[in-house]
Amino acid sequence: MIGRLFDVKEFAVHDGPGARMTFFLKGCPLRCLWCHNPEGQRFDKELMVRSALCEHCGLCSRPAENELFRSYGRNPASCPKGLISECGEDLTPSELVDRVLPLKEILTSMGGGVTLSGGEPLMQGDFLLECCALLRDHGIHLALETCGYASEEVFREAVGAVDYVMMDLKIMDPEAHKSATGVSNEIILKNARYLMESGREFVFRTPLIPRYTDSPENLEAIASFVGEAPWETLPYNELAGAKYSMLNRIYPLDEKKENEI
Amino acid sequence: MEDLRQFILDRKHRAFRRAVDRNLAAEYSALGLSPRERMTRRFEYLMSLETPVFLPGEKIVFLRTVENIPDCFTEEEWEGFRKEHFIHELGYLSNISPDYETVLREGLSSLRERGDEYVKRMIDAIFALSDRYRDEAVKQGRDDVAQILSRIPRQGATTFREALQLFRILHFSLWMEGNYHITTGRFDQYMWPYLKSDLEEGRLTEESAFALLKDFFLSFNKDNDLYPGVQQGDNGQSMVLGGITRDGAPAFNLLSKLCLQASRENLMIDPKINLRVSSDTPDEIYALGTELTKAGLGFPQYSNDDVVIDALVRKGYDLEDARDYVVAACWEFIIPKYGMDIDNIAALNFPKVINQVVHASARFASYEEFSQAVRAEIFAECDRQIRRKEYDNSPEKSFHVWFVPSPLMESLMCPKYYNFGMHGTGIATAADSMAAIRKYVFEENSVAWERLVSAVDNDFANEPELLHTLRYDAPKMGQNLPTPDEAAVFLLDCFADALEGRKTPMGGVWRAGTGSAMFYLLHAADLPASPDGRRKGEPFGANFSPSLFARTKGPFSVIASFSKPHLERVCNGGPLTMEFSSSVFDTAEGIEKTAKLVQSFIRMGGHQLQLNSVNPDTLRDAQKNPEAYRGLIVRIWGWSAYFTELDKEYQDHVIARQEYSL
Numbered sequence: 001m002i003g004r005l006f007d008v009k010e011f012a013v014h015d016g017p018g019a020r021m022t023f024f025l026k027g028c029p030l031r032c033l034w035c036h037n038p039e040g041q042r043f044d045k046e047l048m049v050r051s052a053l054c055e056h057c058g059l060c061s062r063p064a065e066n067e068l069f070r071s072y073g074r075n076p077a078s079c080p081k082g083l084i085s086e087c088g089e090d091l092t093p094s095e096l097v098d099r100v101l102p103l104k105e106i107l108t109s110m111g112g113g114v115t116l117s118g119g120e121p122l123m124q125g126d127f128l129l130e131c132c133a134l135l136r137d138h139g140i141h142l143a144l145e146t147c148g149y150a151s152e153e154v155f156r157e158a159v160g161a162v163d164y165v166m167m168d169l170k171i172m173d174p175e176a177h178k179s180a181t182g183v184s185n186e187i188i189l190k191n192a193r194y195l196m197e198s199g200r201e202f203v204f205r206t207p208l209i210p211r212y213t214d215s216p217e218n219l220e221a222i223a224s225f226v227g228e229a230p231w232e233t234l235p236y237n238e239l240a241g242a243k244y245s246m247l248n249r250i251y252p253l254d255e256k257k258e259n260e261i
Numbered sequence: 262m263e264d265l266r267q268f269i270l271d272r273k274h275r276a277f278r279r280a281v282d283r284n285l286a287a288e289y290s291a292l293g294l295s296p297r298e299r300m301t302r303r304f305e306y307l308m309s310l311e312t313p314v315f316l317p318g319e320k321i322v323f324l325r326t327v328e329n330i331p332d333c334f335t336e337e338e339w340e341g342f343r344k345e346h347f348i349h350e351l352g353y354l355s356n357i358s359p360d361y362e363t364v365l366r367e368g369l370s371s372l373r374e375r376g377d378e379y380v381k382r383m384i385d386a387i388f389a390l391s392d393r394y395r396d397e398a399v400k401q402g403r404d405d406v407a408q409i410l411s412r413i414p415r416q417g418a419t420t421f422r423e424a425l426q427l428f429r430i431l432h433f434s435l436w437m438e439g440n441y442h443i444t445t446g447r448f449d450q451y452m453w454p455y456l457k458s459d460l461e462e463g464r465l466t467e468e469s470a471f472a473l474l475k476d477f478f479l480s481f482n483k484d485n486d487l488y489p490g491v492q493q494g495d496n497g498q499s500m501v502l503g504g505i506t507r508d509g510a511p512a513f514n515l516l517s518k519l520c521l522q523a524s525r526e527n528l529m530i531d532p533k534i535n536l537r538v539s540s541d542t543p544d545e546i547y548a549l550g551t552e553l554t555k556a557g558l559g560f561p562q563y564s565n566d567d568v569v570i571d572a573l574v575r576k577g578y579d580l581e582d583a584r585d586y587v588v589a590a591c592w593e594f595i596i597p598k599y600g601m602d603i604d605n606i607a608a609l610n611f612p613k614v615i616n617q618v619v620h621a622s623a624r625f626a627s628y629e630e631f632s633q634a635v636r637a638e639i640f641a642e643c644d645r646q647i648r649r650k651e652y653d654n655s656p657e658k659s660f661h662v663w664f665v666p667s668p669l670m671e672s673l674m675c676p677k678y679y680n681f682g683m684h685g686t687g688i689a690t691a692a693d694s695m696a697a698i699r700k701y702v703f704e705e706n707s708v709a710w711e712r713l714v715s716a717v718d719n720d721f722a723n724e725p726e727l728l729h730t731l732r733y734d735a736p737k738m739g740q741n742l743p744t745p746d747e748a749a750v751f752l753l754d755c756f757a758d759a760l761e762g763r764k765t766p767m768g769g770v771w772r773a774g775t776g777s778a779m780f781y782l783l784h785a786a787d788l789p790a791s792p793d794g795r796r797k798g799e800p801f802g803a804n805f806s807p808s809l810f811a812r813t814k815g816p817f818s819v820i821a822s823f824s825k826p827h828l829e830r831v832c833n834g835g836p837l838t839m840e841f842s843s844s845v846f847d848t849a850e851g852i853e854k855t856a857k858l859v860q861s862f863i864r865m866g867g868h869q870l871q872l873n874s875v876n877p878d879t880l881r882d883a884q885k886n887p888e889a890y891r892g893l894i895v896r897i898w899g900w901s902a903y904f905t906e907l908d909k910e911y912q913d914h915v916i917a918r919q920e921y922s923l
């Protein structure tokens with residue numbers, strides 16, 4: 001079995017309790033306008049070019065030996081500044097575990113563990129569950145970061161496989177949710193209700209996106225849905241659009257702003 | 262208080278300065294005066310030129326108004342000294358930690374009594390200036406100052422404020438004598454009795470003591486642009502807090518805490534705060550340290566008592582002295598009062614060693630053979646460094662290190678240790694180079710030896726893909742991978758072995774270290790490309806840090822890699838430096854987790870750590886608009902500086918090491 005990552009980070013301080021190592025799984029069913037990890041949206045591998053530092057030496061046009069690189073039309077392996085990278089790394093669950101084990105002691109001593117995030121990690125449900133099972137055998141604390149958009153079956157299994165769940169609740173109005181994220185929130189809310197009753201430790205999270213999620217009506221609606229359950233808001237990241245140009249894409253919120261002007 | 266800080270930041274106090282243009286060297290030379298006489302005479306002269314000044318609202322007085330200290334030897338005389346002796350750096354005493362404690366307790370009269378003719382004259386010059394300050398204070402209605410100066414500096418301090426003022430006068434005078442990199446040592450230990458009794462007897466509250474301390478901390482920033490250093494900010498005003506006492510008891514006290522807080526509120530580059538910790542240090546102390554890191558000054562620098570004390574004892578220091586260790590200007594471990602060590606007298610350029618071996622005519626049948634050649638070259642290079650300090654390459658003459666005599670500074674030292682320290686530069690570049698050779702040449706056989714050597718010789722001009730592989734795909738120190746980390750352990754073991762048993766001309770020992778000082782630029786500037794994909798002239802990481810282009814996944818792997826070497830054997834000093842995006846510190850959670858990370862580093866056996874909170878965009882903007890960022894502070898190799906006052910190559914290095922920061 002093979003999974004696909006777009007990033008791995010150590011010491012992600014806001015990804016669950018203690019100090020954590022976070023694996024970002026590639027691919028997401030949502031297309032949130034404010035997404036700050038656009039390279040996590042598509043499952044397919046893609047090139048990321050940090051063109052701001054490019055000196056236009058032209059070496060990346062040298063033909064690549066690697067077939068995939070040839071298909072990109074640029075050769076990441078010949079950029080002398082390492083500005084071009086292929087985003088998307090395939091590995092097996094046991095390879096993922098091999099990366100965690102050397103750090104097990106430090107993760108444990110800092111009261112942390114591993115967080116599986118994305119993208120949307122539940123899109124690679126089988127891989128995720130297998131990773132969880134192996135990591136659990138090593139006694140590693142597991143957290144899941146999800147948008148909650150997954151089949152009930154996958155969602156329930158995943159909740160059962162981890163120690164802690166961080167789940168987004170973005171917009172309560174179904175229409176508004178669909179227009180801002182591309183999908184209806186029906187499944188999400190259903191899964192959220194399950195989570196509340198699952199007995200699993202969790203937190204709901206709402207990113208505060210100006211004009212999309214931060215209206216008093218939306219926040220009140222979320223508050224009433226959440227009730228007494230743990231819920232936190234996340235401030236809007238001003239640099240959210242930074243990676244779009246590296247993927248040769250346009251940050252949807254910038255585009256909208258320009259259209260309004 | 263805030264007014265005084267702003268006054269200094271706006272550099273208004275510099276208006277009181279005047280330059281001295283007398284050619285003292287020529288005068289003294291014509292009179293045929295001895296070095297000691299010259300130092301004393303110059304000191305008397307400069308102190309007599311000083312004008313008492315009281316800055317608005319200032320409680321701790323003494324401001325340098327004499328801008329420059331003319332040399333007391335002519336160029337020809339210096340040449341003569343260099344023929345006879347080894348002259349270290351500027352030739353004046355530096356990088357040691359004087360015995361403030363005794364003077365604070367007994368006053369300068371007592372030191373004067375014990376001193377020789379020169380010391381007596383110098384102390385008389387101090388008294389004369391402090392009397393003029395006292396008289397001026399009376400004139401200006403500053404009765405509080407006048408009253409303090411009627412006791413000190415002649416007598417010992419009886420209150421915290423008197424102790425701070427006496428320290429200031431002494432420190433001021435030591436700079437004026439011509440010494441430099443004058444450290445402040447274990448300030449929270451020798452000052453604590455005065456604060457403690459003031460608090461107990463109600464003369465001060467914690468709040469009023471804190472205000473006084475902040476005022477005192479400003480005094481380190483009044484004249485620091487006049488102090489010599491490689492760059493502005495490199496002035497050696499280090500302060501060491503916490504740790505254990507000479508008896509082994511925990512030493513962190515209320516004053517240690519107030520110092521961490523005063524530094525955080527003043528937001529200035531001096532004093533440079535060091536915090537001694539160990540595996541027994543409680544969480545709260547790490548939390549206080551991390552709050553200071555958040556302020557973005559590059560303080561505190563942590564050192565690990567578990568490793569450092571053990572290392573010093575291994576090198577022959579008495580246990581009680583080892584427990585009393587402080588840092589020199591940057592991070593070299595020295596003993597206050599007793600240590601005359603020259604901890605930065607030489608430097609081993611690790612990547613150059615690799616370069617020599619790669620270009621040796623020998624063919625290596627295995628990685629093992631290659632690494633034995635590296636070991637031999639480390640021994641040979643250390644030997645060259647050591648002999649150079651003894652004979653300056655002329656074996657027929659025996660040379661000794663000679664310092665210009667400093668009567669006042671010498672009267673505050675009780676010399677016991679005369680050891681030498683050797684920096685170790687570019688450790689990650691060298692370890693990564695060995696790892697690349699091991700992996701591609703000897704294990705995978707994917708790159709032929711000749712191809713690698715020729716690519717290095719051509720600065721990878723015709724091998725962009727090989728360059729990319731070596732630079733970005735090869736395993737690097739800081740990724741917690743066995744190949745480079747084993748190479749680093751090996752290199753540092755060889756370094757320690759090479760200095761084992763070697764003696765200095767004064768009978769001391771040689772200490773190997775992990776620091777680079779400015780050599781991360783200087784040693785790299787002329788060095789050809791290296792097998793880790795570093796191109797010709799590109800700098801190394803500063804001190805004990807990953808190479809600038811190593812892509813680490815984050816600080817867990819970095820601290821795991823950098824705590825593997827046998828640091829108790831290479832403990833001259835030299836910290837791991839890690840950069841964190843300032844956003845890590847935005848939440849209480851981030852601060853708490855960072856504190857835990859530091860604690861983990863210490864528990865894993867790391868020896869020394871610098872943490873920086875930075876925003877690379879801010880740095881880039883500051884390069885473009887320096888006027889808007891006059892107060893922006895960054896950490897360089899072992900000291901903090903105002904970013905916009907640095908030469909561009911140092912600025913660029915700071916920015917480059919942020920590329921892969923968190």
